[in-house]
Each structure stands twice: as structure tokens, then as C-alpha cells.
Amino acid sequence: MEPIASLSGIAQGYGRHQVITGLDWDLPVGVYGLLGPNGAGKSTLLRTLATVTPPQEGTLEICGRKVHSERSARAARTTIGYLPQEFGYYPSFSVYDFVRYSAWLRGVPHGQAHDATRKAIASVLLDERAQATMKSLSGGMLRRAGIAAAIVGSPRLLLLDEPTVGLDPKQRLEFRELIRSLTDSAIVLSTHLVEDVAAVCDQVVVMQSGRFLFRGTPEALADNARSGVAGDSPLERGYMAALSGQGALS
Amino acid sequence: MRILLMELRRSPLRWWFPVLVALDVAVLFGRSQWWIGVWPQASAAAQIPAFYLGPFLAAYAAWASGRIHRLGFEDQHTAGTRPRWQVEAAHLAAVAVYGGVAYAVGAGVAAAVSYDDAGPGFLWPGYLLLGAALIVLCIAIGHMAGRWFPSAFAAPVICGLACFVVVTMNGGPMEAGLFVLSGGPAVEVSPEHLAVRWGLALTAVAVAVLTPRTLPGYSGARGKVIARLPAIGSAALAVACLAGVLTAGPVQTARASRSAPMCTRAEPKICVWPEERKYMPRLEAMAKRVSELPPAITSPSAFYEEGLRGGKGQDTDFKIFEGSMWEVADSMSIAVSRASTPRYCPAQNSDAEDRRTMAYFELDSWLAARISGAGQPSDIHGGPPGVDQKAIARLIHQPEPAQQSWAKKRLKVIEGTRCA
Numbered sequence: 001m002e003p004i005a006s007l008s009g010i011a012q013g014y015g016r017h018q019v020i021t022g023l024d025w026d027l028p029v030g031v032y033g034l035l036g037p038n039g040a041g042k043s044t045l046l047r048t049l050a051t052v053t054p055p056q057e058g059t060l061e062i063c064g065r066k067v068h069s070e071r072s073a074r075a076a077r078t079t080i081g082y083l084p085q086e087f088g089y090y091p092s093f094s095v096y097d098f099v100r101y102s103a104w105l106r107g108v109p110h111g112q113a114h115d116a117t118r119k120a121i122a123s124v125l126l127d128e129r130a131q132a133t134m135k136s137l138s139g140g141m142l143r144r145a146g147i148a149a150a151i152v153g154s155p156r157l158l159l160l161d162e163p164t165v166g167l168d169p170k171q172r173l174e175f176r177e178l179i180r181s182l183t184d185s186a187i188v189l190s191t192h193l194v195e196d197v198a199a200v201c202d203q204v205v206v207m208q209s210g211r212f213l214f215r216g217t218p219e220a221l222a223d224n225a226r227s228g229v230a231g232d233s234p235l236e237r238g239y240m241a242a243l244s245g246q247g248a249l250s
Numbered sequence: 251m252r253i254l255l256m257e258l259r260r261s262p263l264r265w266w267f268p269v270l271v272a273l274d275v276a277v278l279f280g281r282s283q284w285w286i287g288v289w290p291q292a293s294a295a296a297q298i299p300a301f302y303l304g305p306f307l308a309a310y311a312a313w314a315s316g317r318i319h320r321l322g323f324e325d326q327h328t329a330g331t332r333p334r335w336q337v338e339a340a341h342l343a344a345v346a347v348y349g350g351v352a353y354a355v356g357a358g359v360a361a362a363v364s365y366d367d368a369g370p371g372f373l374w375p376g377y378l379l380l381g382a383a384l385i386v387l388c389i390a391i392g393h394m395a396g397r398w399f400p401s402a403f404a405a406p407v408i409c410g411l412a413c414f415v416v417v418t419m420n421g422g423p424m425e426a427g428l429f430v431l432s433g434g435p436a437v438e439v440s441p442e443h444l445a446v447r448w449g450l451a452l453t454a455v456a457v458a459v460l461t462p463r464t465l466p467g468y469s470g471a472r473g474k475v476i477a478r479l480p481a482i483g484s485a486a487l488a489v490a491c492l493a494g495v496l497t498a499g500p501v502q503t504a505r506a507s508r509s510a511p512m513c514t515r516a517e518p519k520i521c522v523w524p525e526e527r528k529y530m531p532r533l534e535a536m537a538k539r540v541s542e543l544p545p546a547i548t549s550p551s552a553f554y555e556e557g558l559r560g561g562k563g564q565d566t567d568f569k570i571f572e573g574s575m576w577e578v579a580d581s582m583s584i585a586v587s588r589a590s591t592p593r594y595c596p597a598q599n600s601d602a603e604d605r606r607t608m609a610y611f612e613l614d615s616w617l618a619a620r621i622s623g624a625g626q627p628s629d630i631h632g633g634p635p636g637v638d639q640k641a642i643a644r645l646i647h648q649p650e651p652a653q654q655s656w657a658k659k660r661l662k663v664i665e666g667t668r669c670a
Contacts, residue, residue, distance in 0.1 A: 050329045054467040070468040070477075077331045088323030092260045104253050105330030105337070113252075149326075 001028035002064065004079075004156050004186040005049055009058035012041075012048050012210075019044040020210035023058070027157070027186040031179055033197030033218070034190040035239055036207035042190040043085055045207070046159045049188065050082040063156055078107045081155035085162045085190075087146045091135035095126055095145050098134055102149035112153070120152035121145075123178055139166035147175070151182065158187040164196055176200045194235045198222075206242040214242035253336075257344035263310060267348055273306065274299040274356030284573030285360075285432075287367025287528035291573075293377035294433030296360035300353060300381030301417060301429050304388030307349040309410025311392030315341055315458075316400030335480075338459040342393045349385050367528040376439030377430065380501065383444070383451045384421070384428045388413045390454035397463050427501030432572065435523035436557025437502040446498055450491035456484035504557060511558045517541055519552040520582075522570070526555065532575050536621050540586065543620060544654040546661060548590045553582050576618070576627050583617035591661065595669035602667050609663035611637050616657065619646045 003026035010023040020041040034042045047053050048060065051073040060067045062076035089098050099120050103113045121130050124144035129137065137145060143166045150160060164172050179187060179200045191197065197204050198218050206214035206221070214221060218235060225237030229244065258264070277299040285291035315338070318324060327337055361373050392409050399405040421428035427443065461481040465474045511521040512530065516537035522529060540549050556569045565588055568581035587610065597603035611634030619625050625643025626633055633639055645653060 047325065050325075051468070052325050052328045067468065069470075070473060073468045074331050074333075077329055080329065082326070082329045084322075084325045086322050088318070088321040088326060090260050090317070090321065090323075092262065093256075094259075097256050097260060101253070101256060102326070102330075105327060105332050107331035110252070 003028045003061070004063055006061040007049075007058065008061075010045075010048060010055045010060065011057035012044050012053065012055050018056075018210065020048070020207075023210075023212060025205070025212070025215075027188065029184060029186055030202040031187045031189065031200050033201035033204040034188055034207060035192070035194060035197060035204060037243065039209075040207040041210040042207055043161055044210075046082070046161050046188065046190055047084075049157065050080055050159050051076055052082070079156040081106070081150040081152070081158045083146050083150035083160045083163060085165075087149070089134045089142075089145075091133065093134045094131050095121060095134065095137070095148070096130045098145055099148045099152050103152045106153050106155070108153035116153045120148040123151060123181075124148045125174060140168055140171050143167055144171065144175075147178070151178075154182075154184070156185050158182065158185050159190075160188070161190045162192070163189060164191060164193060172196065194233070194239050198233075198235045206239060208243055213245070214238075253340045254343055254347070257340050258347060261314070261344045261348065263314070263345060263348040266310070267352060270303060270306070270349065270352035271355050273302055274352050275359055277302055278356050278360055282572065286363050288435070288573075289364065289368050289371045289525050290374050290377070290433040290435050290438070292360045292364040292368065293357075293374040294430055296357040296373060297377040297381035297429060297433075298431070299356050300384045301421075302414075303349055303353055304384045304417060305410045305414035307345055307385060308388035308392030308395075308413040309406040311342065311345045311389045312396035312399075312409040313402060313406040314345060315393045315396030316402065316405060319397075319400035320402060334462065335459045338393070338397070342389060342455060342459060345389050345393070346386060349389060350382065353381060353385060368525070369527050371525065374433065374438065376441070376444055377433055379444055380439050380447065381429065383447045384417070386451040387428070387447075387454050388417075390451065390458040394454075394458040394461070397458070397461070423500060423502065426495050427498075428495075430502055433502070434556070434569070435525040436505055436555070438505045439501055440503040443495075443498050443501045443503075446491055446494040447501070450488060450495055453484050453488035453491055457481055457488055460484055511554065513552075517551070518549050520578075521552060521558060522555040523558065526570060529570060529573075529575070533578075535623065536575070536579060536582070539621050539623055540582065543586070543617070544650070544657060546590070546654065546658055547586060547617070549586050550589050553585065574627075574630070576622050576630055579622035580614075580618045582621050583614045586617050586621075587614050591664045597667050598670045606664055606667040608636060609660040611635070612642070613657065613660040613664070615639065615642045616645060616653075616660075619643060620653075 005027040007023050007025040010020065011018065012020045036042050048055055051067055063079050065072060065076065067073050067076050093101065096117060100113060100117045103117055108116050121127055124147050126141065126144055126148060129141060134142065134145065143163065147160065147163055150158060164175055167175060176199050189196065189201065201218055204216065204218050204221050205212055221238035221242065222234035223238065224241050225234045226241050229237045229240045231237035231240050278295060281298065285295040318327060327334065357373060357378055391413060395405050395409040417428055420426050423430045428447065462477050465477050469477055509524050512524045512527055513519045513521040514534045514537040516534050518537055518540055520533045520537050522533065543549065550566045553566045553568055556563065556567050566585045568578045571577040597606055615634055615637045619642050626639045645656060
């Protein structure tokens with residue numbers, strides 16, 4: 001399957017501090033869970049995929065086109081939805097305006113923007129709060145508004161950094177349903193919650209110190225579990241085993 | 251457009267809008283009210299609130315433009331396809347719309363209160379555009395400051411104060427001409443000078459929105475230079491416009507087109523610009539009082555407001571300064587005095603010179619009081635040295651023979667002074 005995003009030999013960092021090194025990754029349509037401890041480089045990888053920061057080394061391709069210039073990055077961004085871990089918003093924006101503004105930023109055509117905005121808000125079940133101001137929303141609702149802003153315009157590559165933080169169990173279930181419904185995109189979820197990965201991801205990647213320690217299906221990660229490794233579920237044990245250097249980089 | 255509406259809806263400035271309008275109207279009426287009923291003066295008065303709105307909006311723009319950074323909105327903007335200047339332009343435009351509408355409301359109020367007295371015509375756009383240029387310039391400076399120094403407090407306060415101080419010290423009509431204090435009908439805002447000031451304001455806007463705070467990450471060395479070019483070009487144009495503003499001279503120039511003056515029916519004729527029609531009843535009364543002066547006093551046949559007969563001032567020209575009829579009477583008294591007395595020549599000795607000068611001063615003061623119909627107003631200080639204005643005010647209420655006798659004595663001193 002043709003990858004929507006493709007990383008080749010990507011290295012990234014800030015100044016002399018190297019955060020990720022030598023990553024190769026093809027992302028065809030599917031849901032990818034990005035697991036790893038704090039400081040593993042997950043957010044940096046997402047920012048690189050979102051073309052917010054250019055890689056120090058290596059090449060990035062989005063939808064078959066190499067991103068090598070500002071112009072090509074701008075073209076790629078029309079196909080990328082990105083929700084940063086700490087996303088910004090104007091407190092007096094209504095939910096509708098926030099998502100509509102995101103659609104404008106993304107370059108969703110003017111004629112489609114209203115419908116795309118409505119659809120995105122409906123997808124996160126915020127229709128009834130569409131005119132509520134962002135500052136009046138609870139933490140979970142804010143997160144959903146952020147997700148709506150990321151998915152507006154149906155991007156081919158959707159990058160969600162800790163999207164389920166602040167969601168209650170019901171909302172997390174609904175979020176999983178939403179992710180499952182986006183069948184035409186490559187979706188990368190950065191998360192600490194392995195159960196989210198188990199529930200919705202086709203592939204899981206475990207990162208540490210800017211490198212991939214494991215790449216495979218959730219089942220393969222669960223199979224990676226070994227006795228003596230901490231964790232409440234096979235997947236958690238597999239994750240912990242991967243972090244301790246056991247298991248294959250499939 | 252849709253994004254501008256969104257910015258307008260979300261801008262906290264919507265809560266400040268009534269304050270902006272109140273500030274505008276308070277400055278408009280708090281400073282003076284003599285401008286009411288004279289279109290060019292009302293226009294200049296409506297422009298003066300820009301002097302206060304500008305620094306206020308500069309402070310707000312500095313606060314607002316730093317919010318993208320303070321609210322952690324940078325990555326979402328960077329990850330968007332929109333060129334950053336479009337985002338910045340939408341922010342800046344929203345501030346300008348609120349400021350512009352508040353300013354327009356003030357201008358509308360100035361027009362409404364002037365309408366009855368002023369007669370045909372309307373506010374002069376030159377003055378209103380001059381104020382608008384100052385507002386836009388201040389907003390651009392504030393926006394720029396906020397982008398580079400996104401602090402929520404220091405940048406707005408420093409920027410607002412700096413704009414106020416710089417405009418106060420260097421923006422006056424005799425300096426950079428970013429505002430004027432009055433607008434007599436003899437002068438108008440020069441279109442060329444106005445264009446240069448708008449050029450400065452718009453290039454400042456261009457610098458504010460086009461200057462990249464961070465250079466596009468994907469650009470190479472050449473791309474980074476190219477990314478800076480629009481800002482560098484705008485900055486160069488802004489410097490050129492600033493040089494033009496500072497060197498072009500006064501923003502107000504003599505009015506090119508002279509309309510037919512409006513003159514009193516009573517003799518002598520007192521003629522003013524048609525825009526000053528509201529003063530006609532008082533000028534008619536003054537003309538009548540001039541005609542009633544004692545026979546020993548000779549009056550010119552006509553008096554003209556400054557500028558009606560070209561740029562070169564003449565003896566019988568007068569100026570209506572801040573609506574003061576006393577100033578008119580004072581100017582006319584000097585013309586009447588000159589027409590009634592011999593041509594000046596140096597006296598034989600200083601004692602004679604002093605006596606004659608004093609006689610002139612007293613005669614002029616009496617004439618001014620007679621023409622105005624009252625003594626020197628209490629809010630006008632100064633006047634000819636050594637003249638007791640209170641005594642003059644009492645004198646004009648004495649019987650005519652007593653006044654004629656008093657005037658003849660002064661005329662005798664003047665006429666009796668031998669030339670050196």
C-alpha cells in the first residue's frame with residue numbers, strides 16, 4: 001500500500017541536542033500508536049511529521065511528495081491534521097469559530113469550510129456546544145474541540161499528541177469510535193495509555209531516546225511480554241519488555 | 251472576510267469598544283466646543299481624539315499580537331497552510347476596525363452637533379483621514395512590538411506610552427504633522443502630505459505583518475533571504491515615507507480653491523469664509539457698531555477674514571481664533587485705528603514716542619471694546635501694556651459725548667506728535 005507519510009533516515013534535535021536519530025518509517029492508511037516514556041521523542045517526531053520543524057537529516061515524504069522546501073511543506077500541510085499536546089486557542093472563540101479558524105489555517109476551501117466544520121464538531125459530539133466559548137468548556141470538551149480542529153477537512157495524515165488526556169471513560173470510547181471511522185487516513189496517536197493502543201491501533205511503535213525499540217502489531221507487542229516484567233495486561237508487559245530492550249524491532 | 255468577522259467576534263476589544271467611543275467623545279467635547287458649527291473646525295476637532303486613541307490602540311495591539319505566542323498557538327499556525335502575514339493581517343485589521351469605528355462614531359457626533367449651524371457642506375475628509383492615518387500607524391507599531399515582545403504587560407504599557415510621548419513631542423503640526431489642533435477655513439490638509447502620512451502608516455502595517463518572527467524552517471539560505479525581502483522592502487519604503495513626513499513641511503497648506511466670501515449686509519462689510527456662516531449674526535452686530543463710531547474715527551470700507559484675499563496678509567484682514575469674536579474686534583480695531591490716524595513715523599524723542607504709543611494702545615483697546623460690544627473677556631489675558639482694560643470696559647458704557655471727548659484726546663496726542 002502506498003504510504004501517506006514516509007520517513008527516511010530522519011534525525012531531529014534542538015541545537016546540538018539530538019532528540020531523534022535515524023528513523024525510517026512508512027505510514028500507509030491505518031492507525032499507529034506511538035508509545036514511549038516522557039522525553040522519548042514522540043512529540044518531536046509528530047512535529048516533524050506535521051512539518052512544523054524540518055528534520056536535521058533525512059527525508060520526509062507526504063502523499064508521495066518530498067517535503068524539502070517551504071512551498072512543498074505548505075502544500076503538504078493541506079493534508080495534515082495536527083493536534084499538539086498543549087494546543088492553543090483564544091478563550092473567547094466559540095467551538096465553531098475555533099474549528100472554522102483551524103479549517104481556514106489548514107486551507108480548507110471556503111465553500112467546504114462550513115460543512116467540514118459542522119461535520120468535525122459533530123464527530124466529537126460537541127454539536128450542542130458549538131456556540132459555547134472555549135473558556136467555558138471542561139477539560140474533556142476542550143480536548144474534543146482540539147480533536148475536531150485536527151480532523152476538520154478530513155486530512156490524510158492525522159497527528160494527535162496525547163488526544164485522550166482529560167477524557168472520561170465514555171468519551172475515550174467515543175474517541176476510539178471516531179478514530180475507527182476515519183478509514184481513509186494514516187493516524188498517529190502519541191499516548192501513554194496502552195489500552196487506547198490495543199483498542200484502535202493497527203500498528204504500535206515504542207520509542208525511547210529518539211529511537212524505535214519496537215514496531216509491529218499490538219498483538220506482537222503483547223506477545224513480546226515476558227514473565228517478570230511489570231504490567232497489568234499483556235500489552236503493558238510487552239511495552240515494558242520493549243523498553244527494557246527485549247523484543248524485536250519488527 | 252469571514253476570518254475578519256471571526257476576529258472581530260472574538261476580540262476582547264469588543265468589550266473595550268464603548269470605552270473607545272467614550273474616550274473619543276470626551277476628548278471631542280472636553281477640550282473645547284467652539285468648533286461646533288464650522289465644518290473644517292469640526293473636522294479638525296473630530297481628528298484630535300486620534301491622538302489619544304492611537305496610543306491606546308497601540309497598547310492593545312501589542313497585547314493582542316503577542317497572544318498567539320502566549321497562548322501556545324504558534325505550532326498550530328506553523329502547521330497551517332496560510333502564510334503568516336494573512337494571520338497577522340486579520341488580527342491587525344480587527345483592531346483597526348474597532349478603532350476606526352470608534353473614531354468614526356466620534357466624527358459622526360461632531361457632524362451631528364455641527365449640522366444645524368454649519369449649513370451646506372460636511373466634515374472635511376482630509377482631517378479625518380489624517381487622524382485615521384495616525385491610528386493605523388500606532389496600531390501597526392503596537393502590533394509589531396507585540397509580535398517581537400509578547401509580554402502581556404510590559405510591551406503594551408511601554409508601547410502605548412512611547413507612542414503617546416513620541417506623538418506628543420514630535421507629531422505636532424509644526425513637527426511631523428501627524429495631527430493638527432485646529433482647522434481654519436483658510437487652510438486645508440495638503441493631499442500630497444496626507445498621502446505621505448498614509449504611506450508611512452501603510453508601510454508600517456506591511457512591516458508589522460510581513461516581518462517573519464521566525465524564518466520558515468524549510469527554507470534554505472536563499473529562501474530565508476527571500477522570506478525577509480517583503481519586510482525589508484516595506485521597511486525601506488517606511489523609512490522613505492518617514493523622511494518625507496519629516497521634511498515635507500506643514501501638513502496644512504493655504505486653501506487652493508477660494509469660494510465666494512460671505513459678507514455682512516451692514517457697512518462696513520465684514521467678510522468671512524462661507525464655512526464660518528454661524529458667526530454672521532455677531533458680525534452683523536459688529537459692523538453696525540463700527541458704523542456707529544464717532545465721526546472722528548474713520549473705518550475701512552471692508553474687512554476680510556484671513557486667506558480670502560490670497561496668502562499675503564493685509565491691514566484689514568482678521569482671523570477668527572478659536573471662535574473668539576474679541577480677536578476679530580481686536581484685529582479690526584487696529585485697522586480702524588490706522589485708518590483714523592496719520593501714517594506712522596518715528597517721534598522726535600522717546601517721551602513723545604511713549605506718549606503716542608500709549609495713546610495708540612488706549613485708542614485700540616477702546617475701539618476693540620466698542621466693536622465687540624464689551625470689554626476684553628476675562629479668559630483673554632494680555633493686551634497692550636499699561637492699558638487698564640477694566641477702565642476701558644467701563645468707558646464704553648459712558649455717554650457718547652464723554653467717549654468722543656476721550657477718543658479725541660488720544661487722537662490729538664497721536665496727530666500732535668512730530669516726526670523726527
